[in-house]
Amino acid sequence: MEILVCVKRVPDTAENEIEIKSDGTDIKRDDLVYSVNEWDNYAVEEAIQIRDKVGGSVTVITVGDEEGEEVLRRQMAMGADNGILLSDSAFEGSDGRGIATILKAAVEKGKYDLIMTGAQADDGAAQVGGMLAAMLDLPYASLVNKVEVDNGKLKVGREIEGGNQEMNEIELPCVLSIQTGINEPRYVGIRGIRKVASVEIPTLAAGDLGIDAATVGAGAARVKRVDYFTPEMGEGAEILEGSMEEKIDKLIELLKAKGGLK
Template sequence: MEILVCVKRVPDPAENEIAVEGGGIRRDDLVYAVNEWDNYAVEEALRIVEREGGSVTVATVGGPEADETLRREMAMGAEKALLLSDPAFADADGLGVARILAAAVRKGAYDLVLTGAMADDGAAQVGGMLAELLDWPFASLVNRVEGAGPLRIGREIEGGAQEVSDIDLPCVLSVQTGINEPRYVGLRGIRKVASAEIPVLDAAALGVEPAAPRVRRLAYFVPETGPGAELLEGGIPEVAARLAGILKAKGGIK
């Protein structure tokens, strides 16, 4: 099975004190790492290949500095990597990133594409957009993958319940943390891939025409702390009556 895993270079929350600056965060002197969810996706891809055969390719959209992200995942066990890099990609929104990744998928012969459930911006949108652009089936928050096609997958849904489905290949899955335990990457593995050739594909090579982002972040801030919640104490009838009074006073009910 040929698997492509989409990964992203993000600020490491364990190593940085994040400071807000305008519509984003101050990026001077930040320490970067692979997006946590993506590590689980790469590990799951490696386990599928160990079980069913095939190979794993990792791909990322970013500048030259994203090369280290790809090499880290190759040290983990991915055989190949693709750096999707062009100055025109710098301002891409979620849909723009999905279009770039879709172009990379079409240039290969992949049976399965995995993404992390979300990345540093928390939007959790690229996986679904990518599936739509490819016209492939999609499942989100996947925490179990079995079989070789159709795949039997488990999804975490509201209330702690587990949903089990069969999904045809080719497909796109966004992977939840906890699906596995990502393997340790040692110094020997890092050295082994230090000189590996990583193709760099720009807009022309991918055949995409970057478009202006249709979503623009206007502000980025930590909300001010409010006065806190009011706790209602007493018996159920008393609390219910007080709650109804509060809701009426604030216009929540009539």
């Protein structure tokens, strides 16, 4: 089975204190530590497990600048077979629809049985997987937390209201958006990172993909981010300051004081 997994390089919230620029146009990105989007990590692990069971290969793909190679190599060290970087100045500022358009062009240059994305990324929109499936005219399932291969088809599980589970059969090729908790992503060791450090990762620009630059990027975006801000503190609200450990201690004290803990 040929599997393509779409991944994204995002700020690592566990390693960064996210701050907003004074003009509200963006977060402060200087010196941020980046990593692969958490949901995408689960998608790659699931793809690797499927490949190990039925054969085939796993390709990871990302839209971004040259630093996007960082997350591709990490996922290749994890066990993916190939990586593809989609990079062009024309792609900058693309909204979800623009990203899906870029990915669609890349998908059509290959032959994939299964395309996977994380359920959402750092912006929380959770839209690229569904848009990509619609553009490709392929079956789609979102928030998938179980995948079983069955005679050329897939059985996929989704958690629904009330904590119940539903199972659906979906034909290949298809697109799945993977939920966290579907598996336990494997540890990536130094040996694996060194093994893929010199592997060539092809970079495809708009011209290579046959994309009209006017259809993607900031100029074509239908959704534009106009402001970042920290919500005002409401009545009775309190923002805890300090290190993570200090915040935890303060939270426990507050819960005890208000009768939430005994």
